[in-house]
Amino acid sequence: MAYFSGQGEILLAKVDPVTFAVGSFRKIGNVPEFTIDMDSDQVDHNESTTGQRTKDFVLRRAKSMTLGGQIEDWSPENVSWATNGRIKQITGGAKTGKVSPASLAVGGIWALEGQNITGLTITDSDDPANTVDPADYTLDAAFGTVTMNDVAGYVMPLIAAYTDGDTEAVTFMTDDNQMYALRFQGINTVNQQKVLVELYRTLKNPTGSIPFINEEFGQISIAGEALADISKAVDGDFGLFGRMVYL
Numbered sequence: 001m002a003y004f005s006g007q008g009e010i011l012l013a014k015v016d017p018v019t020f021a022v023g024s025f026r027k028i029g030n031v032p033e034f035t036i037d038m039d040s041d042q043v044d045h046n047e048s049t050t051g052q053r054t055k056d057f058v059l060r061r062a063k064s065m066t067l068g069g070q071i072e073d074w075s076p077e078n079v080s081w082a083t084n085g086r087i088k089q090i091t092g093g094a095k096t097g098k099v100s101p102a103s104l105a106v107g108g109i110w111a112l113e114g115q116n117i118t119g120l121t122i123t124d125s126d127d128p129a130n131t132v133d134p135a136d137y138t139l140d141a142a143f144g145t146v147t148m149n150d151v152a153g154y155v156m157p158l159i160a161a162y163t164d165g166d167t168e169a170v171t172f173m174t175d176d177n178q179m180y181a182l183r184f185q186g187i188n189t190v191n192q193q194k195v196l197v198e199l200y201r202t203l204k205n206p207t208g209s210i211p212f213i214n215e216e217f218g219q220i221s222i223a224g225e226a227l228a229d230i231s232k233a234v235d236g237d238f239g240l241f242g243r244m245v246y247l
Helices: 076-082
Strands: 006-015 033-046 055-071 086-090 093-099 109-111 118-123 137-140 145-148 159-164 167-171 179-188 193-204 220-227 242-246
Touching: 006 193, 055 193, 076 086, 076 167, 076 220
Parallel strands: none
Antiparallel strands: 006 179, 033 055, 055 220, 086 167, 093 159, 109 145, 118 159, 137 145, 179 193, 193 220, 193 242
């Protein structure tokens, strides 16, 4: 009898939506939990000859396979996969004429358009305009926020000019149709046998949770579907959804 206690690495590669060509794989880091679940939509048939109404056949109309787990590497690539998002490189530059909320008061926080702020100058709406004393506000340059310490004597709204830096962002739930090939390259720690699990086409479901505040290591929960690859024969060496290879 071969018991199983698995560990290993998960690899992902994008699948071209037109040609279904598989790109290069990448490792997604430490994965403390990964599961595959199977389900089917079936219709039961009961015979009507014996008086017992016993089930004598099952028609399976559909089969499905889902995947789930936890990932611990919060790289932009993993977060974009987990959130069905896209990675966006944002180029910073000079900004002028950025208007504050008209209701900005002492203690109020003004979120500028951009992050990693340098060269900030703030003026008011008086004619001629007054330059706001830097002592009258606190700049969080990294996050791009201005907290007002004093607004006395200034005509609202305030006007900002500055330069913001280059950043990298992940947009949430903007790429629901990107398919990925998935590989689990693992080892059965009971007997040290290596195993390979392949899922040919997977699609992340727009479900799961991302714990941005936590007391321990943050784990991103993921869930998805394994899609059938009908180019593979049902009775061939590969299976429609995937396979497990004992090495």
